[in-house]
Amino acid sequence: xxxxxxxxxxxxxxxxxxxxxxxxxxxxxxxxxxxxxxxxxxxxxxxxxxxxxxxxxxxxxxxxxxxxxxxxxxxxxxxxxxxxxxxxxxxxxxxxxxxxxxxxxxxxxxxxxxxxxxxxxxxxxxxxxxxxxxxxxxxxxxxxxxxxxxxxxxxxxxxxxxxxxxxxxxxxxxxxxxxxxxxxxxxxxxxxxxxxxxxxxxxxxxxxxxxxxxxxxxxxxxxxxxxxxxxxxxxxxxxxxxxxxxxxxxxxxxxxxxxxxxxxxxxxxxxxxxxxxxxxxxxxxxxxxxxxxxxxxxxxxxxxxxxxxx
Amino acid sequence: xxxxxxxxxxxxxxxxxxxxxxxxxxxxxxxxxxxxxxxxxxxxxxxxxxxxxxxxxxxxxxxxxxxxxxxxxxxxxxxxxxxxxxxxxxxxxxxxxxxxxxxxxxxxxxxxxxxxxxxxxxxxxxxxxxxxxxxxxxxxxxxxxxxxxxxxxxxxxxxxxxxxxxxxxxxxxxxxxxxxxxxxxxxxxxxxxxxxxxxxxxxxxxxxxxxxxxxxxxxxxxxxxxxxxxxxxxxxxxxxxxxxxxxxxxxxx
Numbered sequence: 001x002x003x004x005x006x007x008x009x010x011x012x013x014x015x016x017x018x019x020x021x022x023x024x025x026x027x028x029x030x031x032x033x034x035x036x037x038x039x040x041x042x043x044x045x046x047x048x049x050x051x052x053x054x055x056x057x058x059x060x061x062x063x064x065x066x067x068x069x070x071x072x073x074x075x076x077x078x079x080x081x082x083x084x085x086x087x088x089x090x091x092x093x094x095x096x097x098x099x100x101x102x103x104x105x106x107x108x109x110x111x112x113x114x115x116x117x118x119x120x121x122x123x124x125x126x127x128x129x130x131x132x133x134x135x136x137x138x139x140x141x142x143x144x145x146x147x148x149x150x151x152x153x154x155x156x157x158x159x160x161x162x163x164x165x166x167x168x169x170x171x172x173x174x175x176x177x178x179x180x181x182x183x184x185x186x187x188x189x190x191x192x193x194x195x196x197x198x199x200x201x202x203x204x205x206x207x208x209x210x211x212x213x214x215x216x217x218x219x220x221x222x223x224x225x226x227x228x229x230x231x232x233x234x235x236x237x238x239x240x241x242x243x244x245x246x247x248x249x250x251x252x253x254x255x256x257x258x259x260x261x262x263x264x265x266x267x268x269x270x271x272x273x274x275x276x277x278x279x280x281x282x283x284x285x286x287x288x289x290x291x292x293x294x295x296x297x298x299x300x301x302x303x304x305x306x307x308x309x310x
Numbered sequence: 311x312x313x314x315x316x317x318x319x320x321x322x323x324x325x326x327x328x329x330x331x332x333x334x335x336x337x338x339x340x341x342x343x344x345x346x347x348x349x350x351x352x353x354x355x356x357x358x359x360x361x362x363x364x365x366x367x368x369x370x371x372x373x374x375x376x377x378x379x380x381x382x383x384x385x386x387x388x389x390x391x392x393x394x395x396x397x398x399x400x401x402x403x404x405x406x407x408x409x410x411x412x413x414x415x416x417x418x419x420x421x422x423x424x425x426x427x428x429x430x431x432x433x434x435x436x437x438x439x440x441x442x443x444x445x446x447x448x449x450x451x452x453x454x455x456x457x458x459x460x461x462x463x464x465x466x467x468x469x470x471x472x473x474x475x476x477x478x479x480x481x482x483x484x485x486x487x488x489x490x491x492x493x494x495x496x497x498x499x500x501x502x503x504x505x506x507x508x509x510x511x512x513x514x515x516x517x518x519x520x521x522x523x524x525x526x527x528x529x530x531x532x533x534x535x536x537x538x539x540x541x542x543x544x545x546x547x548x549x550x551x552x553x554x555x556x557x558x559x560x561x562x563x
Contacts, residue, residue: 171425171426174424174425174426174427175421175424175425177435178423178424178425178427178431178435179410179413179414179417179418179419179424179431179435179438180419180420180421180424181424182403182407182410182411182414183411183414183419185400185402185403185407186400186403186408186411186414188400188402189399189400189401189402189403190398190399190400192362192382192394192398193394193398193399193400193411193474194400194411194414195361195362195381195382195383195386196360196361196362196382196383196385196386196391196392197386197391197411197412197414197415197474197475197477197478198383198386198387198414198415198478199383199411199414200383201383207421211421253402
């Protein structure tokens with residue numbers, strides 16, 4: 001980790017500060033907000049996949065828990081949205097911890113299988129519990145109120161999300177360059193070497209898995225309140241894969257790669273919309289070409305090319 | 311009382327008895343070497359004592375406490391460090407970060423404090439970095455303090471492992487073939503380094519094929535053959551032992 005790693009954070013903050021004044025219309029502002037929300041989720045997921053070397057194929061499920069906690073609890077039980085958001089995060093954290101602990105005692109790709117299954121189960125639960133969740137049609141989400149002031153306009157949401165993103169980038173950079181973060185990267189680099197210096201690998205894997213799941217849940221809640229409507233698609237398998245793809249395209253173990261991956265893959269479907277019906281094919285081809293020609297992801301590949309560390 | 315006591319230690323992998331009823335003890339402050347032909351069970355013995363493998367039977371005691379079957383990270387808390395014959399360097403990290411990981415147990419590993427970069431943690435981390443740089447100089451890696459691990463030559467990586475182990479501030483260190491694959495000049499440097507480590511008060515257990523280095527450094531030597539203890543004693547005793555001569559030179563020598 002180079003000393004100037006934080007320089008990128010200032011650039012990100014500068015971009016975030018001017019963006020709302022230069023986006024041409026509300027369509028683009030909405031796109032930027034969705035990019036930023038995805039970026040926060042991908043940052044958390046990259047800590048798990050890129051830095052700790054563990055894969056989750058069910059992160060959209062955790063996102064779904066957060067989103068539906070924010071939809072169901074205030075609507076049916078009259079909970080305060082912030083309380084509902086916290087409850088979603090706690091349930092997600094407990095569930096992630098419960099699933100992860102036994103799995104991480106095994107070696108191999110069991111986590112990928114287990115999270116894949118968990119994500120699918122959560123999605124089915126959301127689709128089937130129609131009396132609570134609205135089933136496949138989804139349900140509306142009440143607006144988020146903060147200290148007597150309603151978060152309603154896109155401009156307001158933009159600043160909230162921009163703040164969340166800046167703090168997440170800062171916290172991720174901090175974490176990577178700390179004893180905790182080094183232990184994570186070490187167990188990825190050599191599990192046995194990290195064990196013999198005293199790293200309790202199961203505990204660290206569980207901790208980062210729970211943390212990234214909670215990140216996804218919180219951002220699921222934010223998405224729900226921002227969009228004002230939730231559907232089970234938020235929590236489906238394809239969304240999980242989309243999130244993993246953002247990590248991989250942007251660059252594993254790269255904080256700024258997470259941002260680039262989230263921005264590109266959130267924009268790509270919009271840019272490909274003119275291909276009508278062929279956009280999935282185009283999407284897939286771009287991903288394949290990316291993997292063939294820059295398997296390390298965009299940011300690490302470009303950083304290596306121009307001789308600058310991440 | 312000995313620092314490390316091993317009694318009737320065995321491990322079987324299916325039908326293969328990799329280590330059979332091996333007993334020995336190591337006093338604090340000495341350099342103890344384990345030698346034997348390839349496949350004799352030296353690395354397996356290291357893996358058993360450092361918790362990478364669980365023994366099938368037998369006892370391992372560190373300062374009287376039974377440690378057989380404890381995990382490597384539990385042993386690390388008791389001051390046991392090791393290096394690996396086949397390098398185990400984290401290539402996804404810089405050289406100095408590899409050494410800093412060695413100080414893991416002596417640093418504040420709190421996740422929240424780390425994410426918020428609290429000043430106390432930041433200060434301690436800067437100290438850890440300085441300590442790690444100091445250790446890299448101690449093992450002769452002055453030129454690699456700012457290097458990436460994946461850009462370092464093999465000989466330097468061997469020493470980086472030693473620096474990482476030393477960052478634990480261990481009482482007992484297991485070095486698995488520290489001179490393997492090194493040229494004669496590098497071998498002599500590692501020989502001096504092991505001496506320096508031993509002189510700093512750390513008990514050293516060494517697996518090594520370079521006999522000159524073993525004879526030069528070791529206070530006592532354990533000879534293994536086919537997973538069994540063949541002989542144990544000082545360099546002179548071992549060298550004169552007829553069983554050892556037979557094992558190394560063939561029975562009819």
